Amino acid sequence: MSRLIPTAEMTLGPFFPREFAQGANDLAQGASGEVIEITGRVTELDGKALDNVILEIWQADAAGRFDNPAFSGWGRAATDAQGNYRFRTIRPGAAPGRAPHVNFLILYSGLMRQLQTVMFFDHAVDPVLAVVKNKDRLVARAEGQNRYRFDIRLRGGEETPFFDD
């Protein structure tokens, strides 16, 4: 069977409509599980904060199941002018063979392709975390009860590890 070649990815650009960027960062509403908040800052080279970066997440439900019809597990947030984003969601359970985690996809001007990374809650045994050199950078920092901080440094010092698939 012949295969079609996937369309070339291109940058999102700086002008992704605000109305698309907003309104999808609360996954917890109507979901069962422990509500958590994930916040962070997205920076480029030299630590400069970036405005209107689009982050999309994909995670399992509280029982570790992906795409539960009652909990979609998908969300989107945009950074503000200070580079900060925020998600409200529920704590994902452990899917078979995996530690609890949240998958992140990053889209922005200057990124010709999407970037993929993963947030973990602790230094767990996990086949994806295992292939990363700077594991610390993928483990969120707990900031009080049910609040996590996950900063994303696209390039430069303390650069976040990203995946290619």
Add this chain to the structure above:
Amino acid sequence: MAIRIEPRDPLTQAQGVEAGYAQTARRWPSQPLVRRPLGAAELSGPQQLARRLPPVKGDLAGYGDKRAIGQLVRLRIRVLDEDGAPLPGTVVEVWHCNAAGKYIHPNDTHDAPVDPNFYGAARLVAGNTGLIELRTIKPGAYPVPDTGGWWRPPHVHLSVWGRVWLSRLVTQMFFPGEPLNEADAILNAIRDPGARERCVARLVPSKTSEMIFEHQLVVRGRKASAGMP
């Protein structure tokens, strides 16, 4: 349905840092991207996304005394997977600047007129054959600030979802015969001429008041059984 994702081909996908597009050198990671084992997390995806992202604005050209200025066009965009199977029900986001090259976004500082009757953002859901149709106006060209003369050719931004998390596709659609296409740093970041060609829409005959452009988007992923040795 089990889905297989193959690694990106460096000829048909951009590689990150691109000469002529300075921001890539500030934002694309300096460290090599890591290959990870793929499992249920990466090979599943939201199946009912339209519930979270409801359709908005199925027409950007407007009617009556609310018509946008510009060449009327109709975009017919089909979304397929690598097997050529259409993706009915998939969400497609479309955004572009007005005929003068100005976006609705507050961060756009380009000194070009705003069109009060043009709102350049639509979200549609593909029909049974994976097709979306959008009536709009043709976007203009605009200069990219601080680049010493880089002008973006007319283009339409597209964001679509495929069958799984790794099928996500964000890209741009270009118009045929535009002289600015030849020098655009974004289009030409794609090394393979055929792959660039597939980012340019096709003008088809029209007997209506709209120019019709057809385009095809192929998202990553094919049936896990198809073509397996």
